[in-house]
Amino acid sequence: MKTVIGLYDDFNTAQKVVQEMVANGFDRNNISLVANNATGEYDKYVQSGEVVDSEDVSVGEGATVGAIEGGLIGLLAGLGAMAIPGIGPVLAAGPLLGALTGAGVGAITGGILAGLVDLGVPEDDAHFYAEGIRRGGTLVTVHADDNQIENAVAIMNRYGAIDIDQRADTWRERGWTGYNANAKPLQETELRQERETYRNVDRDTSRTMDKEGRAVVPEIQEELKVSKRVNQASGGGVRVHTHVTEVPVEEQIRLRKEHVQVEHRDVNRPVTNEDMANLRDGTIEVTEMSEEAVISKEARVTGEVVINKEVVEDVQTIRDTVRRTEVEVDQINTDMDRDYSNYSTRFRNHYTTTYPSSRYSYEQYEPAYRYGYTLANDTRYRGRDWNTFEADARTGWESDNDGPWDDFKDAVRHGWNEVRQEVDKRF
Numbered sequence: 001m002k003t004v005i006g007l008y009d010d011f012n013t014a015q016k017v018v019q020e021m022v023a024n025g026f027d028r029n030n031i032s033l034v035a036n037n038a039t040g041e042y043d044k045y046v047q048s049g050e051v052v053d054s055e056d057v058s059v060g061e062g063a064t065v066g067a068i069e070g071g072l073i074g075l076l077a078g079l080g081a082m083a084i085p086g087i088g089p090v091l092a093a094g095p096l097l098g099a100l101t102g103a104g105v106g107a108i109t110g111g112i113l114a115g116l117v118d119l120g121v122p123e124d125d126a127h128f129y130a131e132g133i134r135r136g137g138t139l140v141t142v143h144a145d146d147n148q149i150e151n152a153v154a155i156m157n158r159y160g161a162i163d164i165d166q167r168a169d170t171w172r173e174r175g176w177t178g179y180n181a182n183a184k185p186l187q188e189t190e191l192r193q194e195r196e197t198y199r200n201v202d203r204d205t206s207r208t209m210d211k212e213g214r215a216v217v218p219e220i221q222e223e224l225k226v227s228k229r230v231n232q233a234s235g236g237g238v239r240v241h242t243h244v245t246e247v248p249v250e251e252q253i254r255l256r257k258e259h260v261q262v263e264h265r266d267v268n269r270p271v272t273n274e275d276m277a278n279l280r281d282g283t284i285e286v287t288e289m290s291e292e293a294v295i296s297k298e299a300r301v302t303g304e305v306v307i308n309k310e311v312v313e314d315v316q317t318i319r320d321t322v323r324r325t326e327v328e329v330d331q332i333n334t335d336m337d338r339d340y341s342n343y344s345t346r347f348r349n350h351y352t353t354t355y356p357s358s359r360y361s362y363e364q365y366e367p368a369y370r371y372g373y374t375l376a377n378d379t380r381y382r383g384r385d386w387n388t389f390e391a392d393a394r395t396g397w398e399s400d401n402d403g404p405w406d407d408f409k410d411a412v413r414h415g416w417n418e419v420r421q422e423v424d425k426r427f
Contacts, residue, residue, distance in 0.1 A: 001030075003120040004152040005141045006161035007132040009198045011035050011042065012363045014138035017159050018076065021142055024151060028076055030143040032094030032119070034112070036136045037081065039188045042091040084111050087134045088185030095119065096141060113181065119143065127179040128164045131171065134179070136191040137162070222322035257290035340373055343419060350414055360407070367401055368408040372415020376423050383424065386413055 008014040014033060022028050035042055076093040082100065083089050092100055099115035112133065116126035119141055133139055144152050168176075186194065347369040351362045358365075371393075375381055381389050393412065394405045401408075 001143050001145055002149055003141055003143050004149060004156065005116075005121055005125075005129060005139065006156035006159075007129055007137045007139050007164055007167075008159065008161065009137055009195060011138045012361070013159050014140050017140050017156060020155050020159075021152065024155065026142055026144060026148065026152065028094075030095065031076060032096035032141040033076060033092065033138065034096055034100075034133055035091045035138040036087065036133050036191065037089040037091045038136075038185060038191050040089070043081065086179070086181040086183045086185065087112060087130070090133065094141075095143065096139075111181075113179070116141075125164065128168045130181075131176070131179045132162065132164065132167065134183075134186065135171075135194045136186070221324035253293050255291040255293060258288040260286050260288050340370060343369070343373060343415075346418060347415060350418075351411070354410075354414075360403075364403065365408065365411050368397075368403070368411035369415040371397060371401075372412040372417075373419045375412070375416045376419035381416075382420075386416065 006017065008017070014035065018031055018033060021031055037043070078097055079091065079093045080097045080101065081089065081091055084100065096115050096119060099118045100111055112130045113123070113126050116129060117123055120143070121129065121141075129139055140156070142152050347366070348362055350369075351358075351365050355365065375389075375393055381392075390409075393416075394409070397405055397408070397412065
């Protein structure tokens with residue numbers, strides 16, 4: 001079995017990852033979640049509000065473990081709240097909770113490092129993920145068989161798991177030198193600033209942060225470049241072979257041949273001195289001569305084959321598509337955002353009193369209250385009765401949100417009604 005790990009800036013997104021893993025057949029006893037709880041916003045997930053220091057925790061003691069509420073009901077094996085050196089208060093669930101509350105927590109290497117390494121996370125990566133939790137992130141891990149690894153990675157990436165190496169580079173650019181278990185935990189204000197830094201930044205690897213913590217979105221455009229290469233496979237050509245053949249030839253030649261002929265002639269003349277000189281014994285030999293044909297061969301160059309290339313240029317028009325990044329900048333109504341914060345406490349109180357047993361958390365209801373606030377400030381609906389534009393409100397909600405309209409419409413209407421009374425007074 002191997003451990004797949006993902007870090008998320010948003011707690012609600014991490015919950016959805018856990019929910020989808022369980023729905024896809026992953027053993028809930030092998031899934032862990034750790035969230036920074038310095039702001040105390042996750043205390044509601046544990047029945048007891050007691051928070052313990054992990055340095056005082058021994059095996060099987062001290063961790064505040066309670067039932068899980070909201071979207072995580074029954075999904076993980078136990079839930080605990082504790083304080084980790086260098087990080088501060090956290091909410092933890094699953095096997096990592098046991099590792100954090102086991103022996104050795106609070107040692108020199110730091111409790112969270114020991115817990116992650118115990119789950120199989122490489123120590124170098126464990127430093128990065130520990131720092132991610134320290135800066136307000138939520139960590140999800142799953143211990144899975146080899147045949148489940150690909151699905152686990154796909155689920156985590158589908159919900160935008162942080163590229164931890166890129167995030168670590170961003171921290172280094174801002175002066176970070178490494179995780180320190182003895183460092184002072186970030187305060188609530190610092191955590192909110194840290195989360196705000198990444199709230200509206202796409203987690204795609206092409207998005208980066210500069211040294212001042214500003215989001216940098218590169219504008220990318222592809223260029224079409226056409227070059228030439230020699231393609232011997234597709235072009236034509238000639239191949240020249242040489243081989244030797246025998247061709248019959250004829251030549252005529254005159255040959256001489258001698259034959260000795262002996263003729264006896266009768267004569268009657270006086271003997272001369274020359275004749276007397278031949279009057280002795282002797283032998284005369286006359287040989288016959290004949291010519292014969294002598295054949296020899298002489299190689300001569302009788303012709304040449306000249307191979308040449310004729311270059312013909314053919315102009316081709318190459319058509320393709322290139323991509324480019326177009327960055328659109330929408331101005332955010334900061335005055336409206338600041339005004340909305342004046343209602344956030346009232347909306348939270350309404351959720352607590354109206355939906356105490358709801359299967360949805362306040363973080364899941366909050367977009368409904370905000371949507372109602374937006375409707376109340378929309379001039380198209382000013383002074384109108386709810387029933388006259390509810391259909392439009394539903395259409396707008398369903399186009400931008402995943403939650404069922406019937407589950408959230410009452411919260412939307414409450415937000416609209418709460419705000420429109422004061423808006424009507426101003427106008």
